[in-house]
Amino acid sequence: MITLNSLTKFYPSELGNQYIFQDLNFTIPAGHNIAILGSNGSGKSTLFRLLAGSEYPNKGKVITDKSISWPVALATGIHPQMTGRENTRFIGRVNGVQNLDEYEEKVKDFAELGIKYDLPVRSYSSGMRSRLAFGCCVAIDFDIYLIDEATSVGDQKFRKKAKTALLNKSQTANVIMVSHDMKEIKEFCDSAIILHDGQLTFYSDLSHALQAYEQL
Known part of the structure; x- marks a missing residue:
């Protein structure tokens, strides 16, 4: 389980602070392989970086007792x-x-x-x-793997190997995925979180989430 406690994240601009999240309280449930869905600019990448610990909130915190990977294809560190x-x-x-x-x-x-x-x-x-x-x-x-377009790594042979490795991991651990490939999301995920207007909504059924996402 991952808890977002009074999470606030903004970026300064010439027009003032541009808020991505403001006093957000939300629990990402354990035991699911979750896709993060939302329109462009909704905050998917920001949320991903906050979960990974590569970016910090302006206020509030991310609380978890789980071990979380860095985004698997990112050469950070x-x-x-x-x-x-x-x-x-x-x-x-x-x-x-x-x-x-x-x-x-x-x-x-x-x-x-x-x-x-x-x-x-x-x-x-x-x-x-x-x-x-x-x-x-x-x-x-890890308990949770963060997957961000990870299967685009390397040539076709390595991409297939990478996908197989991650699918194997998803059987014994959980994944949180950001991807624009709906086929890939359906392969990896059983549920989803939709980001819209700074709020998060969890759908335990991926098909229901995809229907709601198409209506945004």
Whole structure:
């Protein structure tokens, strides 16, 4: 369960503060694989960053006793001066991984970096960085995985591998997904949260949520 407690988020502008959420109280229930739906500019990405802890509210807090991943395809926290292996060990230590040797080999195999795993990340392509971040994420057993267009990582072969890995994770953990691909949402999610006018509405049935979303 994730609780949003009096959550306020705004961005300053020349016209004053532009509020995304204002004194929002909401509980995201446990035990569901949830799609976040809303029209452009409704705050989906902002909510995602708040859940990930990569952005902070202006007021209020996000409360949970669950371990939550970073967005799985986002290369946040990957240091360009460190090698892929060094980044992996660092991420593993930060996230409390017990067997770092096993973890780094698991990430190497999944990310398919070969000998480049021991080269500085600054020499990687953007796709290689994303594969490294993805591998680091799915090799850790989080309670909740944040998925943001994650299956667009890499070439077709790797995208298929990434989707299979995430679908497997969704059987033993929960996912919260932002995606524009309705087919992908139906594959991963059983329920949804719709963002509209700064308010959140939870639908336990995905089909009902998609009907409501189409009417926005």
